[in-house]
Amino acid sequence: MLLGPGDDAAVLRPPAGHDVVWTVDDQVEGVHFERHWGWEHVGARAAAACLSDLAAMGARPFGLLLALHLPPATDGSCLDAFGRGLGDALAAAGCPLVGGNVTRHPERVAVSLSALGLVARGRALRRDAGRPGDVLAVTGPLGLARLGLAAARAGRLFEPALERARHALLRPRPRLDLVPVLEALTGADGPGRLAVMDLSDGLARDLPRLALASGLAAVVDGARLPGPPPALAASLGPGEADPPALAWLGGEDYELLVAASPSLFERARAPLGLVAIGRLEAGVPGRVTLEGPLAGRPHLVGFDHFAGAPGA
Amino acid sequence: MLLGPGDDAAVLRPPAGHDVVWTVDDQVEGVHFERHWGWEHVGARAAAACLSDLAAMGARPFGLLLALHLPPATDGSCLDAFGRGLGDALAAAGCPLVGGNVTRHPERVAVSLSALGLVARGRALRRDAGRPGDVLAVTGPLGLARLGLAAARAGRLFEPALERARHALLRPRPRLDLVPVLEALTGADGPGRLAVMDLSDGLARDLPRLALASGLAAVVDGARLPGPPPALAASLGPGEADPPALAWLGGEDYELLVAASPSLFERARAPLGLVAIGRLEAGVPGRVTLEGPLAGRPHLVGFDHFAGAPGA
Numbered sequence: 103m104l105l106g107p108g109d110d111a112a113v114l115r116p117p118a119g120h121d122v123v124w125t126v127d128d129q130v131e132g133v134h135f136e137r138h139w140g141w142e143h144v145g146a147r148a149a150a151a152c153l154s155d156l157a158a159m160g161a162r163p164f165g166l167l168l169a170l171h172l173p174p175a176t177d178g179s180c181l182d183a184f185g186r187g188l189g190d191a192l193a194a195a196g197c198p199l200v201g202g203n204v205t206r207h208p209e210r211v212a213v214s215l216s217a218l219g220l221v222a223r224g225r226a227l228r229r230d231a232g233r234p235g236d237v238l239a240v241t242g243p244l245g246l247a248r249l250g251l252a253a254a255r256a257g258r259l260f261e262p263a264l265e266r267a268r269h270a271l272l273r274p275r276p277r278l279d280l281v282p283v284l285e286a287l288t289g290a291d292g293p294g295r296l297a298v299m300d301l302s303d304g305l306a307r308d309l310p311r312l313a314l315a316s317g318l319a320a321v322v323d324g325a326r327l328p329g330p331p332p333a334l335a336a337s338l339g340p341g342e343a344d345p346p347a348l349a350w351l352g353g354e355d356y357e358l359l360v361a362a363s364p365s366l367f368e369r370a371r372a373p374l375g376l377v378a379i380g381r382l383e384a385g386v387p388g389r390v391t392l393e394g395p396l397a398g399r400p401h402l403v404g405f406d407h408f409a410g411a412p413g414a
Numbered sequence: 415m416l417l418g419p420g421d422d423a424a425v426l427r428p429p430a431g432h433d434v435v436w437t438v439d440d441q442v443e444g445v446h447f448e449r450h451w452g453w454e455h456v457g458a459r460a461a462a463a464c465l466s467d468l469a470a471m472g473a474r475p476f477g478l479l480l481a482l483h484l485p486p487a488t489d490g491s492c493l494d495a496f497g498r499g500l501g502d503a504l505a506a507a508g509c510p511l512v513g514g515n516v517t518r519h520p521e522r523v524a525v526s527l528s529a530l531g532l533v534a535r536g537r538a539l540r541r542d543a544g545r546p547g548d549v550l551a552v553t554g555p556l557g558l559a560r561l562g563l564a565a566a567r568a569g570r571l572f573e574p575a576l577e578r579a580r581h582a583l584l585r586p587r588p589r590l591d592l593v594p595v596l597e598a599l600t601g602a603d604g605p606g607r608l609a610v611m612d613l614s615d616g617l618a619r620d621l622p623r624l625a626l627a628s629g630l631a632a633v634v635d636g637a638r639l640p641g642p643p644p645a646l647a648a649s650l651g652p653g654e655a656d657p658p659a660l661a662w663l664g665g666e667d668y669e670l671l672v673a674a675s676p677s678l679f680e681r682a683r684a685p686l687g688l689v690a691i692g693r694l695e696a697g698v699p700g701r702v703t704l705e706g707p708l709a710g711r712p713h714l715v716g717f718d719h720f721a722g723a724p725g726a
Contacts, residue, residue, distance in 0.1 A: 111538075126513070206442070300422055315420065
């Protein structure tokens with residue numbers, strides 16, 4: 103960063119031989135978070151959600167801009183806690199906060215984060231790079247953040263036994279740790295091509311996007327989905343006691359979804375911690391067929407922020 | 415732009431020898447705009463406010479990201495009109511829309527725009543570059559947007575006689591047209607140094623920022639402020655019939671405030687359309703002394719978005 107907060111704009115100097123990757127992500131109180139979750143967590147998870155988009159492009163963080171909407175009566179200590187959570191998440195990612203804007207809002211807090219990342223020239227990882235026969239895989243467990251949301255709705259967010267679900271909801275980890283591995287696999291000297299996107303809205307909504315962008319259909323085996331531990335899921339009641347469905351529907355896990363040729367999948371499996379869940383094939387673009395325990399359940403659609411609030 | 419909307423992030427390739435300039439600007443319904451002003455204007459002025467920050471850094475537009483908060487009941491035709499106004503303003507600026515994010519919001523529309531610009535390496539124009547003895551100048555008339563706001567509050571926004579004030583409020587022009595001139599004046603072969611910022615919050619609030627950043631005091635002659643035509647101001651009632659005060663307090667004019675040595679001011683005056691309003695001098699950093707018709711009026715403070723809504 104050449105010039106940080108305080109002028110009309112920040113100034114940065116991208117290193118030679120790089121493209122810049124640029125994304126924006128919004129978090130609205132009552133839609134994406136509730137303030138009783140804790141301001142520090144609100145700041146940390148907003149940063150994670152935004153930085154996850156950089157990981158999904160194979161990019162290293164370059165800088166972040168904060169736009170914050172604040173009701174006039176917001177307590178200064180809330181702002182301090184928010185800043186601490188945001189700052190911790192950015193420090194962990196090696197991402198400088200280069201500026202921002204704070205605006206009065208009559209009703210509720212909202213956070214809009216814009217992030218810049220750097221990727222070697224021409225090496226951004228796109229979701230339209232899938233090919234027929236590619237293995238579909240994910241980089242870690244799914245559905246835990248949805249369990250955390252269920253715990254929050256039930257007023258049980260801070261129960262000790264639900265720590266894993268709470269952590270997934272409040273302190274998600276953007277998979278920036280995988281960027282060096284992705285660079286090695288797909289760089290100028292690497293073996294090949296990957297289609298990558300991050301799982302922010304859940305497999306049920308995100309996988310059709312990758313398939314559609316690649317012009318392909320997808321097949322998913324519900325038995326292979328890495329869902330939450332059954333005992334943890336069951337502890338939140340019968341409505342959540344279905345790990346494959348949780349893994350399929352759950353959003354905000356911020357793991358990566360990857361499509362790779364079978365041979366590249368074998369090379370990438372250990373370094374990326376991949377779990378194979380299905381395959382891409384020729385067919386109606388964007389259509390997903392569920393096999394195994396999820397087959398024949400037509401209502402398995404993902405979470406829609408336009409349809410319901412997490413705290414409602 | 416290498417990759418536009420539809421992936422996890424946009425990808426851009428900054429040309430060699432350039433720095434990137436990066437800013438974010440927010441517009442909240444009921445704070446910065448009212449929907450009865452017209453959705454097309456809401457889109458256009460949001461773009462202008464954001465692009466103005468690039469002009470103030472001497473940067474050319476490189477791309478824009480849109481984050482939009484929409485109440486569930488928002489009519490699709492409103493969105494179309496908003497997009498048309500935004501698109502027109504971006505096309506006029508030669509700035510591509512490279513992506514964005516649309517989020518449900520329970521109460522009101524908000525627009526957060528993030529813009530990237532390009533500036534020759536090391537040539538960004540900063541507000542901390544003022545020196546003692548610099549001439550302070552502005553690039554055009556001030557106070558017209560404030561008159562437009564007064565017209566809107568009085569329910570007279572669309573009166574034909576108020577066209578100039580209405581246009582200033584609804585269709586402000588970011589001074590990107592001046593960027594080539596600024597480049598010529600301050601580039602590697604140019605004669606010198608300029609401190610520049612844009613006037614978004616009004617001289618009363620913005621000038622102390624430039625002075626403070628430069629570690630200097632400022633003196634402004636109220637008689638030289640390029641305020642609105644007295645007849646236009648008077649037509650909005652006695653509360654607005656004071657052109658120097660309007661020019662001093664008015665926000666959202668998006669002209670540039672410039673500090674230049676007397677010799678550079680003489681060279682820049684015609685090509686930038688400068689009007690001299692005062693000078694920088696040694697003194698308490700950020701302190702502004704008003705001379706002429708505004709002298710001795712201690713309550714001349716600028717508009718504060720945290721203190722009042724334009725439509726209230």
